[in-house]
Every structure is written in C-alpha cells, then in structure tokens.
Amino acid sequence: MSESFNTYESEFQFAIQEAQTKISQINSVDAEQRKNYLKSIEGANEKQEKSSYNAKIRNYRTELDTVTVTYNKLLDAQDKVELFGSNRYTDDSGDSSEQRKQLLSNNSSLERSSQRLHDSQRIAMETENIGSNILNDLRSQREQINGARNTLSQADNYVDRSVQTLKTMGRRLTANKFISYGIIAVLILLIFLVLFSKFS
Template sequence: MADTSREALLGSRLNSGSKVTTPVGDGDLAREQRQHLLSGTDRLDASSQRLRESQRLANETEALGASILTDLRGQREQIENSRNVLMEADTHVDKSIRTLRGMARRLATNRIITVGVIVLLIVIIVAVLLGKFLRR
C-alpha cells in the first residue's frame, strides 16, 4: 500500500524499481499532483529565503539603531558637559563684570578726590601767594 501511495504521488519515473504500474489517466494526475507539490515546495523555499533575508535585514537594522543610539548618548553627554562648562564660564564672566564695575566706581571716586585735592591745593597756594603780596 505504501508503494502504491508513493507511486501515485511521485509518478512511475521516480519509483522504477516498484512493481506497481499505474494506468495512463492516473499517471497524468500523478504528474500534475507532483508538479503542484514541487511548485508549492519551490514557493515555500523562496518564501523561506525571503523570510531569512528579512530577518537578516531586521538584525542589521537593529544593530545599526543600537549603534546610533550609543553615538547619540555620547553626543548628549558632550553637549551636557559643554553646557555645564559654558554655565560656569558665564558665572565667572558675571563676577568679572561686577569686579570691573566696582573698579570703575573706585576709579571715578579716586579721580574726583584727586581733582578736589588739586583744586584745594591750588586755592591754598593762590591764597598764600595773595596773602604774601597783600602784606607787603
């Protein structure tokens, strides 16, 4: 019975050692079924190949995505470090500006005091000279 089923499925050419013979009409049906089976197997193999290729592509895409995420994480850390350095530099610039403003105020105050002292000395010198000339 197994030989008969095999003969019916595969046809008489593949099973030449078999003692079972098939009628002519059954041979055409068997060939057609065999062709259909081979066609289905070919389509299954092609689909499996496409599936393997899709899986490979998905794995490559996943690896590329992981690499990009790693690069982005490193770039984020660099940006955060740069931002922190910039904020620290901004703090130092603010302190420097306050110091320079204080120095400018002291400079202006010192100039006013110096001009006042010079004017006072000139007034005193003029008063002393006038006092000497008037007494004579």
C-alpha cells in the first residue's frame, strides 16, 4: 500500500521538476509560450492533487473492507462459541467431548481472527500516518508551485509593460524624426528665400 503512495509521490515530483524546468526557460520564450507554461503547471498541479486524494480514498476503502470481513468472521466464531457453550452440559459425555474439541478449535479461530483484526487496524493506522505525511508534503510542494506560478505571472506582467514601453518609445522616436525632418526642410527653405532676396 505504501508503494502506491510512493508511486503518486514520484509522479508529483516529476511534475514539479517539469514545472521548474519550464520556469527556468522563462527568459528564452515569448509571452504566449509563457502563458502556456502557466496553464501547464496549473493543470499538472490539479491533476496530481486529484490523483493523490483518489488513491488515498481507494486504499482506505480496501483496508475498511478487509477489517469488515475479519470482523464478520470474528462475530461468526463468537456465535459458535456461545452456541456450543450453552449446550455442552445437556448432551452425553461423547457429545460433550466432541463439543469441547470444537470449542477449542473455535477459540483458536477466534484468537487468529482477533489477531488479524488487530493487524488490520495497525496497518490502517500506519497507512493513515503515511497518507497524512504525503499530503503534507503535497501541500508544501503545491505552495512552492503556486509561488513559482505567481513569480512567473509577475515576470510576464513586467515583460508586457516593457514591451509597451518600448513600443511607446519607438513611436516617439519616429515622431521626433519627422519633426527633425520638418525643421531641416524649413531651414533649407529659409536659406533659399534669403539667397533669392539677395540676388533679386
């Protein structure tokens, strides 16, 4: 059972490594690709969380079924003990001897069933502790992914603002060029007018 939890934990670790790889590539991709990375990280986070919870529920249901079956066997054995105990003094000596043997056998079966029940309860408690530890780890890792996602979102916003600033500067630069060309044209025209007025 702990192997199933370890499997889901390994899958979650792989998802984290993939998310960290995408985060490290933020400076080498465009804005659209960064948004795709964000969606991918968020989807992997939700998928791993659902898988972990579903696996935990299935494992607990299996343990509960095992304990229920063992408990029913225990009740059946107890009923047999009570049945033979109430009749052993009313039968003859041969039947009483056979009943005592049956009672001893039932007592042994009862003890084995009780031991299996205790073992099942112990396994269930150990499984619950393992599940609790893994869920705590998953919550911590989810917080790390959320922090990385927020950092990536902030970086994306900074890049968008930088792009807008560059576009604005480009437009202003173009406008300044046209203004400079206009001033030069006016100066040339004035020079021609001055020269024309002198020689006319």
